Amino acid sequence: MSAAAEPAAPRPAFKPAPPTPYQVMMREDRPSGVFLTVLAIVTLLVPILHLAVPEGHVLHLSGYTVTLIGKYMCYALLAVAVDLIWGYCGILSLGHTAFFALGGYAMGMYLMRQIGTRGVYGDPVLPDFMVFLNWKELPWFWHGMDVFPFAMLMVLFAPGLLAGVFGWLAFRSRVTGVYLSIITQALTYALLLAFFRNEMGFGGNNGLTDFKDLLGFDLKHPETRIVLFMATAVALGAGYFTCRAIVRSRFGRVVQAIRDAESRARFIGYRVENYKLWLFTFSAMLAGVAGALYVPQVGIINPGEFAPINSIEVVIWVAVGGRGTLYGAVVGAIMVNYAKTVMTDALPDAWLYVLGALFVVVTLFLPRGVVGLLPDLKHKIQTLRQRRARASST
Amino acid sequence: MNAPTSMGMAGRFGGAFGRVLQRRGSSSAPSLDLTHNIILYVEGVTVSFDGFRALNDLSLYVAPGELRCIIGPNGAGKTTMMDVITGKTRPDTGSVWFGQTLDLLTLGEPEIAQAGIGRKFQKPTVFSEHSVFENLELAMAGDKSVWKMLFARLTPEQLTRIDEVLETIGLKDHRSARAGSLSHGQKQWLEIGMLLMQDPALLLVDEPVAGMTPQETERTAELLTSLAGKHSVVVVEHDMNFVRSIARTVTVLHQGSVLAEGSIDEVQNDPKVIEVYLGEPRC
Numbered sequence: 001m002s003a004a005a006e007p008a009a010p011r012p013a014f015k016p017a018p019p020t021p022y023q024v025m026m027r028e029d030r031p032s033g034v035f036l037t038v039l040a041i042v043t044l045l046v047p048i049l050h051l052a053v054p055e056g057h058v059l060h061l062s063g064y065t066v067t068l069i070g071k072y073m074c075y076a077l078l079a080v081a082v083d084l085i086w087g088y089c090g091i092l093s094l095g096h097t098a099f100f101a102l103g104g105y106a107m108g109m110y111l112m113r114q115i116g117t118r119g120v121y122g123d124p125v126l127p128d129f130m131v132f133l134n135w136k137e138l139p140w141f142w143h144g145m146d147v148f149p150f151a152m153l154m155v156l157f158a159p160g161l162l163a164g165v166f167g168w169l170a171f172r173s174r175v176t177g178v179y180l181s182i183i184t185q186a187l188t189y190a191l192l193l194a195f196f197r198n199e200m201g202f203g204g205n206n207g208l209t210d211f212k213d214l215l216g217f218d219l220k221h222p223e224t225r226i227v228l229f230m231a232t233a234v235a236l237g238a239g240y241f242t243c244r245a246i247v248r249s250r251f252g253r254v255v256q257a258i259r260d261a262e263s264r265a266r267f268i269g270y271r272v273e274n275y276k277l278w279l280f281t282f283s284a285m286l287a288g289v290a291g292a293l294y295v296p297q298v299g300i301i302n303p304g305e306f307a308p309i310n311s312i313e314v315v316i317w318v319a320v321g322g323r324g325t326l327y328g329a330v331v332g333a334i335m336v337n338y339a340k341t342v343m344t345d346a347l348p349d350a351w352l353y354v355l356g357a358l359f360v361v362v363t364l365f366l367p368r369g370v371v372g373l374l375p376d377l378k379h380k381i382q383t384l385r386q387r388r389a390r391a392s393s394t
Numbered sequence: 395m396n397a398p399t400s401m402g403m404a405g406r407f408g409g410a411f412g413r414v415l416q417r418r419g420s421s422s423a424p425s426l427d428l429t430h431n432i433i434l435y436v437e438g439v440t441v442s443f444d445g446f447r448a449l450n451d452l453s454l455y456v457a458p459g460e461l462r463c464i465i466g467p468n469g470a471g472k473t474t475m476m477d478v479i480t481g482k483t484r485p486d487t488g489s490v491w492f493g494q495t496l497d498l499l500t501l502g503e504p505e506i507a508q509a510g511i512g513r514k515f516q517k518p519t520v521f522s523e524h525s526v527f528e529n530l531e532l533a534m535a536g537d538k539s540v541w542k543m544l545f546a547r548l549t550p551e552q553l554t555r556i557d558e559v560l561e562t563i564g565l566k567d568h569r570s571a572r573a574g575s576l577s578h579g580q581k582q583w584l585e586i587g588m589l590l591m592q593d594p595a596l597l598l599v600d601e602p603v604a605g606m607t608p609q610e611t612e613r614t615a616e617l618l619t620s621l622a623g624k625h626s627v628v629v630v631e632h633d634m635n636f637v638r639s640i641a642r643t644v645t646v647l648h649q650g651s652v653l654a655e656g657s658i659d660e661v662q663n664d665p666k667v668i669e670v671y672l673g674e675p676r677c
Contacts, residue, residue: 250531251543257521257532264519267480268533268592269507278540 103288207302322369439488522574
């Protein structure tokens, strides 16, 4: 074919500027746009209110509050990871805090190695608990954990490896539904018991604590706290954005198809187990990152983080917020944890009952969670109005 | 025109096979070999569930481009046969080959689907939370690996293909409707559309007109007849009028094996068939 000289199309006199990605997001997916905007504002505002506003001023944010918000953000990232597999692929993991805790332990090991001679026993290499246990040398898996990049790699690798092996076995054998949930629960419980043992080399019952500094910066310094806070906010934003990109890709549509009709997906040629494995492993790594950011902010990691109840709580956050939306997970994690902070302060014994009641109420009356409330109400009012209009016209 | 040049036997069946062959050619899986003019061999297949023989030494051969109807009373083993061919059920004995070279008993469901066998279920199963368009997009032939799907974008040709299929199955106006909100008949059509997108060499269609209006049934008959030739089609159906309207060769299954095979008239006049099936009141 020859390139026939066609008359050039007349150029439009006025060409509106193409919408920015931000405008596109606000139009197509407003909740995500709003969330990322709020996150950006909080990320910039909190440091100013903490560092620039003098103490005693009404607008001053205490170090406690900054850490609290940072903690909530870690939880929110964990909730997003759970929503990614539960809301979009129907994999109800009741053991996701296992991956959170593994990421946390990897970070904890790095922080332990940074203590050096400042420990109670002053051993340059061995952390205090090893000296106490009369160990002579570092176990093999502690080697290299004093190198920050390597430790960060382990934050991703340890949860990723566990999820990969576990998922490969479970998904290949087509373990689904409640059976999968039960074995994830068993997995985290097994890890809880294992990490309690001193011989495991992770500090046993007491876990890892007494951290001094991160990359040479004192963890107690306000500036360090703020940097950690901002890193958490960036991780949450980036994690959210990546998950959003995943669920909006064709991969995401395949995963949702697997959720709704697994065998149909197989019969049109999708290797379901590969899709599940990939998503599950990614989600576990995300949980690991959340755990790694959590540990330096709260200053301790111990086997209690593996407790099955924690994983169930995460599922409740997601259910309360509204699953299958990602932003619902963030809203749920922050709401429930704020309620927990307030409640455990006022009525510590009542919290578990409140949590249970919350789950029941949400399951019965808010199947789409808190974020589904507004659209549902709007829809109800609309149909009511239509019905009334029809009634009055006849 | 710069259409892909199909090679060998594939030329007989037009673009569909050419594409199947090309797709297979790029991966390590063996390609479809039709040198003996048989696309599907089912030989001596026996399947037992807790002592009950769902299939009993069943043998069946399907030629390329053929439209075959399979009838039989309930429990004759029609659905089990489809399960065996698509890899859902493994037989106790027997062999199932796709062309000369593909042993289906060594492959899983996704591999069999990718090799070119599409299946429509008895109960329409579409992805109810996805739109009609997305259902077709998901069913589209091509590389279905994780990495490909993460970065997959629709090409203009693929978009045109989806629009063509939407036109064929009469769901053009429901393009962005949620598949779960479609009527029963429309869901059946959507599932047939998904099969078209998959562009398989062999289509297994389980009771396609169940729950359809007479007009819909007629259109389905037209569509299936038009597909035969380019594709091989195996239809399992209870509706004798429908079978009569499309069938060239009919296979009657009874108690897990083939009772009779031939044209619809031959079969209907076969005393054995009358005894076990047509003589009974319609179920």
